[in-house]
Amino acid sequence: MLFPTALILASSARLASAATAPVFAPPSKGPLVQTANYTSFSNNTLNDKKVVKGKAFSRIIYVWLENTDFETASSTPIFESLSEQGILLTNYNSVTHPSEPNYIASVGGDFFGAHGDSMYHIPSNISCVVDLLEDKDVSWATYQESMPSDEFYGFAATSPDYIFPGTAPYPFYMRKHNPLIIFDAVSQDPERVKRVRTFNDFANDVVNGTLPQWSFVTPNMANDAHDTDIDFAASFLEYWLLPLLTDPRVNGEDTLILITFDENETATIQNRVYAVVLGTAVPVNLRGTTDDTFYTHYSELSTVQANWGLKSLGRQDTNATMSNVFSFVAQKTGYKNVHVSAAQAPQLNLSAVAPGPLNSDAYIPFAAPNLKARGAGGGSVLLRPGLDTKLTAASLPPAVNLAALNTTTPWQMSPETTSGKNIIPCAGAACP
Numbered sequence: 001m002l003f004p005t006a007l008i009l010a011s012s013a014r015l016a017s018a019a020t021a022p023v024f025a026p027p028s029k030g031p032l033v034q035t036a037n038y039t040s041f042s043n044n045t046l047n048d049k050k051v052v053k054g055k056a057f058s059r060i061i062y063v064w065l066e067n068t069d070f071e072t073a074s075s076t077p078i079f080e081s082l083s084e085q086g087i088l089l090t091n092y093n094s095v096t097h098p099s100e101p102n103y104i105a106s107v108g109g110d111f112f113g114a115h116g117d118s119m120y121h122i123p124s125n126i127s128c129v130v131d132l133l134e135d136k137d138v139s140w141a142t143y144q145e146s147m148p149s150d151e152f153y154g155f156a157a158t159s160p161d162y163i164f165p166g167t168a169p170y171p172f173y174m175r176k177h178n179p180l181i182i183f184d185a186v187s188q189d190p191e192r193v194k195r196v197r198t199f200n201d202f203a204n205d206v207v208n209g210t211l212p213q214w215s216f217v218t219p220n221m222a223n224d225a226h227d228t229d230i231d232f233a234a235s236f237l238e239y240w241l242l243p244l245l246t247d248p249r250v251n252g253e254d255t256l257i258l259i260t261f262d263e264n265e266t267a268t269i270q271n272r273v274y275a276v277v278l279g280t281a282v283p284v285n286l287r288g289t290t291d292d293t294f295y296t297h298y299s300e301l302s303t304v305q306a307n308w309g310l311k312s313l314g315r316q317d318t319n320a321t322m323s324n325v326f327s328f329v330a331q332k333t334g335y336k337n338v339h340v341s342a343a344q345a346p347q348l349n350l351s352a353v354a355p356g357p358l359n360s361d362a363y364i365p366f367a368a369p370n371l372k373a374r375g376a377g378g379g380s381v382l383l384r385p386g387l388d389t390k391l392t393a394a395s396l397p398p399a400v401n402l403a404a405l406n407t408t409t410p411w412q413m414s415p416e417t418t419s420g421k422n423i424i425p426c427a428g429a430a431c432p
Contacts (some may be wrong), residue, residue: 022228024235025163027145027199031240032207032247034200037162039148042204046195048139048212054307056329057256057281061215062106062300063241064177065233066099066226069264073274078234082259084288085245086278087328092295094263094271095322097351099226102262103179106297107216109315112366113356117176119155119413120358124184125386126366129214129301130192131185132310132382139212141195142180143202146172146220150201151193153181155415163222172220177262179216185384206249214304225261245278256281258300264349271348277326291327294340296348298323305377306333312375313382314368321346325376335376355399360408362399368392 028035034042051058065073073079074088094102100120101111107129114120122128133140148157158169180186180196187193195212197205205211218224219240225233237259244250251257260275275295278287298316302323305312312318321344324330324337355362368389371381383389402409 022163022222022232024223024228024232024239026239027162028203031243032203034203037160038146038198038200039157039159040150040198040200042198042200044201045204045208046139046141046210046212048210050137050139052136052138052213052308054213054254055309056254056307056332057279058254059211059213059215059252059281060256060258060304060307061217061250061279062258062260063217063219063237064103064106064224065219065259065261066177066224067263067265068225068230068233068261068274069266069269070272070274072230072265073261076230076234078237079230079259079274079276082237082276082278083290086257086276086282086288087286087326088290089275089277089295089326090290090292092260092273092275092299093297093345093348094261094273095296095298095316095348096354097263097267097271097349099262100176100182101351102297103177104182105316106300107179108183109298109301109313109317109369111354111356111358113354113359113362113364115352115354115359115361117174119175119415120182120411121187121413122183122185122358122411123366124188125384126183126185127313127369127382127384128180128183128185129304129313130180130183131384132301132305132313132377133214133308135382136308136310138214138308138310140214141197141201141205141212142178142216142218143197143199144173144178144218145199145223147178147196147198148173150197151187152196153187170222172222174221177218177221177224206244206247209249211250251279254281255279267349267351269349270345283328286328293324293327293337294321294345295324295326296322299326302335302376303329305375305379306330306335308377309379310375310377311379311382312373312377314370314373314375318370318373318375318381323376330376333376358409358411359399360402360412363402363409364396364399365391367396 027037101114157173161170223236257279261273301317
């Protein structure tokens with residue numbers, strides 16, 4: 001895990017100053033009120049006029065929190081209340097440790113061997129969920145709390161500490177929790193990167209009635225429980241989410257909201273995390289119920305594919321065991337989930353064990369996806385320009401230990417990089 005020294009010192013100072021757990025402090029007067037506690041105010045809004053009707057929902061909002069065991073979250077009052085309003089997914093699993101690989105997996109269908117929270121980037125010939133959405137004209141954006149400005153590419157960012165006023169600025173934003181900026185297909189595209197937006201932008205988009213159909217929301221390092229605890233995150237949801245549940249501009253007709261965590265805290269047990277789906281799209285008769293189907297973060301991809309009839313990425317999003325569709329969506333779309341017993345469930349509490357293009361210890365190039373795969377949307381595999389489809393998983397060369405050669409993967413940059421200037425262009429799956 002690579003952190004600039006200044007950020008480590010700032011985090012240490014925060015922990016030292018808080019002999020007891022910090023008390024939640026709202027950054028603004030309300031979730032739809034722009035605030036100077038975030039570095040930049042919004043000066044634009046999205047303008048997505050077309051609404052693509054889905055089979056089970058027409059808007060989906062993901063809210064990801066951090067590093068908490070299922071039992072801890074599910075027994076916290078705010079989360080208990082949310083469970084009563086939606087469907088508690090009692091067998092929802094993260095796919096690895098630590099944080100960043102899970103974020104990558106949720107939008108890319110794979111974590112590509114990533115086993116740390118480094119400043120990775122993924123070349124522009126590798127598809128992600130944005131390609132699938134745009135292929136069917138489904139609007140999208142990601143909203144990152146405390147990100148200093150739209151399109152920000154840096155590893156981390158500090159801002160005034162509104163929780164402990166008068167102390168040093170705090171690193172509230174970390175790139176590792178911003179999955180779409182990691183994909184060059186988004187970050188290096190001048191139009192797409194405009195949709196990597198701040199929480200002030202979220203407020204502006206909601207007020208103007210322009211919230212997109214697919215949104216990925218990441219609270220800052222305090223509000224997501226990473227640097228605090230589950231009670232702090234619960235207070236954040238009480239401040240930010242609960243008012244939005246009664247606002248038709250957010251939770252309007254056919255809206256689905258997923259609240260979940262990137263990974264559990266106890267790495268020695270199965271990587272099960274709290275997850276609940278709620279919103280107007282959840283059938284009334286299913287609210288307050290549980291669903292024990294085996295799900296993972298790849299289910300986020302398969303569920304939107306089934307809902308809008310999207311193509312697939314041809315990676316773990318088409319692995320039937322790993323990508324069950326949320327049950328009520330599967331029923332409405334005709335998708336048949338697979339039963340995964342406890343004995344059959346993959347062990348997902350591992351880290352640093354998967355070879356891949358982001359793994360310095362076991363480096364292999366980016367392979368083409370499985371072009372014969374069929375995802376939950378029933379369509380073909382979507383490919384981006386420049387991908388070498390001949391370099392399949394079966395034809396990859398043996399993994400190489402780049403760490404032993406005193407180098408890193410071509411897709412890992414210095415944390416000090418704050419722009420895309422040293423991005424390595426790639427014209428084929430095997431390059432560079």
